[in-house]
Structures are given as C-alpha cells and as structure tokens.
Amino acid sequence: MTLNLPQLRAFLAVVDAGGFSAAAAELGMSQSAVSHAVASLERELAAPLLIRAHPVRTTALGERVLPHARMALSAVRSVEQIAADATGTMTGTVRLAATPTVCQGLVPGLLRHWREDQPRITVRVFEGDSGEVAAWLEDGTADAAVLIDPPPAAARAFPHADPGIQLATDEYRALLPRDHPLADEPGVDLRDLEDDPLLISPNGCEDRVRTLHRRAGLRFAPTHRVRDLATLIRMVQAGIGVTVLSEVSRSLIPADLVLLPLKPQTSRRLVLTGPQTRPWHPALRTLAESAAGHLAPTTARPAEGRPLPSGTR
Incomplete structure (x- = not known):
C-alpha cells in the first residue's frame, strides 16, 4: 500500500x-x-x-x-x-475562524497588517458563532481561531498546549440612538435603561448581558432577540430599543448611534490561538508574533500571562 x-x-x-x-x-x-x-x-x-x-x-x-x-x-x-x-521564510495558508463581531470589528485590521507584514502567508477567514468556531478549531476545519474567553480548564487539561495571544480586552458598551436622553452622557448605568426595550443577540453576548442585569439587581427581560448584528444595529437606529455591544463593534456603529461606557462594567478576552490537542500550523506562530508586534503592548500579550508559543518572541 x-x-x-x-x-x-x-x-x-x-x-x-x-x-x-x-x-x-x-x-x-x-x-x-x-x-x-x-x-x-x-x-x-x-x-x-x-x-x-x-x-x-x-x-x-x-x-x-x-x-x-x-x-x-x-x-x-x-x-x-x-x-x-x-531559511528565515514562512509560507502557507492559515484558515482562521472567528465570530461575526470579531470578523467585522477586529479581523480586517489584522488581515491588512498580515498582508503587508507576511505577504507569503495567506489567511482565509471562516465566520461562525462561538460554538461553531470552537468546533471548527477542534475538528481541524480551522487552523486557528479568535476565541472569546477560552476557559482556563483547557490549559489544565492540556498543560503543554500553546496558550495563544490575547489580542484585546473587549469591554461592553450601551448602544443608544443619538437622540436618546442619555446619549450625551460620558457613560450610562444599566439601571437607567430599565424602561427601554432591550434588544439582544442570542449568542455569547446574552450570557454576559444577563450577568450584568443580575449584578445591577435588574430583571433580564429582552424584548427582541436578533441573531444578525446588522439587524440589531438597524433596530436601534429605528428607535425600537437599546442594546449592549462590545467595544470591538465601534467601527461598525453609524453616526446616528452612540456607544457609551456601561455600568456595571464587564469585558471579554479575545485570544488568537491554535488547537489544544494538535500541533499548530507553522505559519500561525509567525502570524501570532506579527499580531503581538502590531497591536498595542497593553492589549496583545500571551493569554493567561503565559509565555508565547515556541517559535514566537
């Protein structure tokens, strides 16, 4: 054979x-x-x-x-x-998976940087929800992913696994129409939005927004659940309600809406990583190092405070 x-x-x-x-x-x-x-x-x-x-x-x-x-x-x-x-060169194609918000708000800048910094490496993007992204990374459909708050349990189960690079700490904000009574405030308390219809995306964000309501002592009762981010934004534009989005969404927000700091505060970690149970695609190590050098030192760092994967600096 x-x-x-x-x-x-x-x-x-x-x-x-x-x-x-x-x-x-x-x-x-x-x-x-x-x-x-x-x-x-x-x-x-x-x-x-x-x-x-x-x-x-x-x-x-x-x-x-x-x-x-x-x-x-x-x-x-x-x-x-x-x-x-x-030889000091690296080539190949890396399949990168990420959620829609990350794909729209963070990935384009990375792709532009990688195209200039690593022109011999091709990055192909796959967009899916949080569950799909994790599954694609696990089964090999994707070589890399930007994961949201990857659990520490993964590192304990595979102590020699590469931890990845934390690209950003992504804080949550209130999205309001510009003519909302609170739109000119420097920030907004979630309790002050209690009478506004709440729009929510039924993916990873819902759990965090639910937690915010619990911390604020409020009942979590969204009026509408909308999967598509563009639809969610359009509904806020139409005055149907308000929502909570992460800071990485800011570049997508039209001029007639405002994205304001929110109390209570909460955030999520965006981590570029490869699979836990298999060797990383060699070119991914180069991309991770490139991303760490491109992004601000305060945002791009080894996940969970651990060293960069072998082969990166």
Missing part, C-alpha cells in the same frame, strides 16, 4: 470545502485532478472514503481516516516550519 501527501491533502480539502469543485478552487487544482487524487487514495485503501452527495460526506471509514490524515499533514507542516526557521 502506497499513500502520498497529495492524496491526503485532496481528501481533506474535499471534506473541509464540502465538495470537489470548492476543494479544487481551494487547492488551485483542476476538479478532475482532485477527483483523481481522492479516487487513487480510495483504491489504495480498497474502500470508499466519501459519499458523493451535496454536500460531500465521509463514509464510516473516511471518518476514521480523517483525524490521521490531519495529523499527517500537521507533521509535514512541522517539517516545513523547521525548514522555514532555517
């Missing part, structure tokens, strides 16, 4: 992209070449790995092969890192 890396790379690309055509675009190959590589792998294993449907799915054997294929390519990347360290 003779397996090779192009076969495994094609197999993983089809699984991650959900089809042969998308995988071909991802790899910069023809669709027929990707189909041939996967078919030759299946011939070597004497069994199908994929159910050719829309989207493509793995067979039972394919599901068992998948993590080993990811580990094989991860080992190759580690070898590439050794060579890159020796």
Whole structure:
C-alpha cells in the first residue's frame, strides 16, 4: 500500500470545502485532478472514503481516516516550519475562524497588517458563532481561531498546549440612538435603561448581558432577540430599543448611534490561538508574533500571562 501527501491533502480539502469543485478552487487544482487524487487514495485503501452527495460526506471509514490524515499533514507542516526557521521564510495558508463581531470589528485590521507584514502567508477567514468556531478549531476545519474567553480548564487539561495571544480586552458598551436622553452622557448605568426595550443577540453576548442585569439587581427581560448584528444595529437606529455591544463593534456603529461606557462594567478576552490537542500550523506562530508586534503592548500579550508559543518572541 502506497499513500502520498497529495492524496491526503485532496481528501481533506474535499471534506473541509464540502465538495470537489470548492476543494479544487481551494487547492488551485483542476476538479478532475482532485477527483483523481481522492479516487487513487480510495483504491489504495480498497474502500470508499466519501459519499458523493451535496454536500460531500465521509463514509464510516473516511471518518476514521480523517483525524490521521490531519495529523499527517500537521507533521509535514512541522517539517516545513523547521525548514522555514532555517531559511528565515514562512509560507502557507492559515484558515482562521472567528465570530461575526470579531470578523467585522477586529479581523480586517489584522488581515491588512498580515498582508503587508507576511505577504507569503495567506489567511482565509471562516465566520461562525462561538460554538461553531470552537468546533471548527477542534475538528481541524480551522487552523486557528479568535476565541472569546477560552476557559482556563483547557490549559489544565492540556498543560503543554500553546496558550495563544490575547489580542484585546473587549469591554461592553450601551448602544443608544443619538437622540436618546442619555446619549450625551460620558457613560450610562444599566439601571437607567430599565424602561427601554432591550434588544439582544442570542449568542455569547446574552450570557454576559444577563450577568450584568443580575449584578445591577435588574430583571433580564429582552424584548427582541436578533441573531444578525446588522439587524440589531438597524433596530436601534429605528428607535425600537437599546442594546449592549462590545467595544470591538465601534467601527461598525453609524453616526446616528452612540456607544457609551456601561455600568456595571464587564469585558471579554479575545485570544488568537491554535488547537489544544494538535500541533499548530507553522505559519500561525509567525502570524501570532506579527499580531503581538502590531497591536498595542497593553492589549496583545500571551493569554493567561503565559509565555508565547515556541517559535514566537
């Protein structure tokens, strides 16, 4: 039996992209070449790995092969890192997952910086909710993620895992129409918004806003739950209610709204990290170091006060 890396790379690309055509675009190959590589792998294993449907799915054997294929390519990347360290260059494609707020408020600036600072590294962005982002990082769909408040328990379970880089401490703010009676204040107390209809996004923010209400001694009773951030902002513009957003959203706020400091105060940590249970993509270490140098020293630092991952400074 003779397996090779192009076969495994094609197999993983089809699984991650959900089809042969998308995988071909991802790899910069023809669709027929990707189909041939996967078919030759299946011939070597004497069994199908994929159910050719829309989207493509793995067979039972394919599901068992998948993590080993990811580990094989991860080992190759580690070898590439050794060579890159020796020559002072780094190339590759890093798949980065993040939530919509982070994608819209923080990631564009990072992408622009990385494009200028590390032009040989390509970053592809995947947007999802907090649960999807964590799952993509765990199963290998993403090589990296900006996680929100990653739990310390992960570090205890995998004491040798890289902690990642804290990109920002993201404080929560009140979002109000500019004609709101409190819009000209330097800050706003949550208790002063008790009579305003509350709009909320039913993702990670809801738990924090619920906690804020509990700390303020208020009943948490949102009038509307809105998943899409743009819809949430438009509803505040329309005077339907007020909401609570994080500081990273500021660049998205139109001129007829204000984002004000909020009491009680609370914040979240935004951490750029790789997987806990597998080696990092070699290029991610370079991106993490680059991000740490680009962002303010008070915001970009090793997560949980621990050293930068090996290979970064």
